[in-house]
Amino acid sequence: MSVKLSKESIQKTAKDLPIPQVHFFEEIDSTNEYALKLAGEQAEEFTLVIAERQTAGRGRQGRRWVTTPGTSLAFTLILKPGEPEVDHLGLFSLLGGLAVCQTIHKFCAVDAQVKWPNDVLLENKKTAGILAEACWQGERLAGVVLGIGINLMPGSVPPPDALLFPATCVQAHCSRDVNRLDFLIAVLGEVIHLRRTILENAFLEEYTRHLAFIGEQVRLSGRSSESVSGVLSGVDGNGQLLLQMETGEQESFPIGDLHLRSGEDNKITD
Numbered sequence: 001m002s003v004k005l006s007k008e009s010i011q012k013t014a015k016d017l018p019i020p021q022v023h024f025f026e027e028i029d030s031t032n033e034y035a036l037k038l039a040g041e042q043a044e045e046f047t048l049v050i051a052e053r054q055t056a057g058r059g060r061q062g063r064r065w066v067t068t069p070g071t072s073l074a075f076t077l078i079l080k081p082g083e084p085e086v087d088h089l090g091l092f093s094l095l096g097g098l099a100v101c102q103t104i105h106k107f108c109a110v111d112a113q114v115k116w117p118n119d120v121l122l123e124n125k126k127t128a129g130i131l132a133e134a135c136w137q138g139e140r141l142a143g144v145v146l147g148i149g150i151n152l153m154p155g156s157v158p159p160p161d162a163l164l165f166p167a168t169c170v171q172a173h174c175s176r177d178v179n180r181l182d183f184l185i186a187v188l189g190e191v192i193h194l195r196r197t198i199l200e201n202a203f204l205e206e207y208t209r210h211l212a213f214i215g216e217q218v219r220l221s222g223r224s225s226e227s228v229s230g231v232l233s234g235v236d237g238n239g240q241l242l243l244q245m246e247t248g249e250q251e252s253f254p255i256g257d258l259h260l261r262s263g264e265d266n267k268i269t270d
């Protein structure tokens with residue numbers, strides 16, 4: 001269902017959530033860019049930046065992210081990792097994907113999967129992308145911004161020739177009408193809930209339960225480095241991907257400039 005979003009409607013519907021401020025834009029360059037500025041100015045945890053349209057929405061690995069007004073969601077939450085969490089920043093990148101999976105399950109009773117680190121897939125097609133970025137002020141971490149882009153309605157799915165990866169939208173997998181405002185508030189609630197559990201085993205267990213290609217042969221490739229192959233066995237306490245190598249050793253790979261592909265090379269591309 002295409003519902004008009006506004007600062008007032010979001011604030012009213014999210015009144016039970018600890019969101020200190022809502023910055024709503026009909027159009028902005030990138031909600032992540034704006035949130036990074038706010039994080040550098042001491043914005044509080046769970047400050048929300050949301051826009052109907054982004055003129056320079058960004059995705060992982062320098063790619064663009066297109067947001068179609070009225071049919072998708074594009075927003076960023078500011079998070080403020082505490083002392084023990086700073087050594088586990090990789091986990092913040094996983095948070096958004098898991099929150100979207102859980103919201104889809106609540107709304108549509110279907111199991112979405114996360115393609116590590118945080119693309120959300122429905123039947124192997126991408127329905128949401130997450131970009132977590134840290135705001136450093138010298139040695140000090142001022143915050144992490146968690147940007148979430150979700151294709152909700154059919155109009156939000158870009159044409160196939162504009163895609164590197166097959167895409168879908170939540171509504172295509174849901175027998176009930178998906179209301180944008182309700183879906184937004186539910187994702188925000190999930191992020192806020194999960195954020196509190198980020199260092200607990202239960203967080204990683206739940207993430208792993210949604211992890212795509214577990215037990216399958218996958219290939220990781222970086223822009224500059226050679227690719228590595230192994231059987232995907234999970235993620236570690238820093239959010240790094242664990243692969244069982246041919247040697248029998250388990251190795252971990254950091255979130256970074258990596259592409260994950262399933263064994264069938266062209267089934268999944270990043």
Ligand code: BTN
Binds near residue numbers: 054150
């Ligand atoms: C990806 O799949 O490559 C990540 C896409 C992340 C898109 C979201 S939309 C809201 C936030 N603002 C941005 O500029 N990017 C993120």
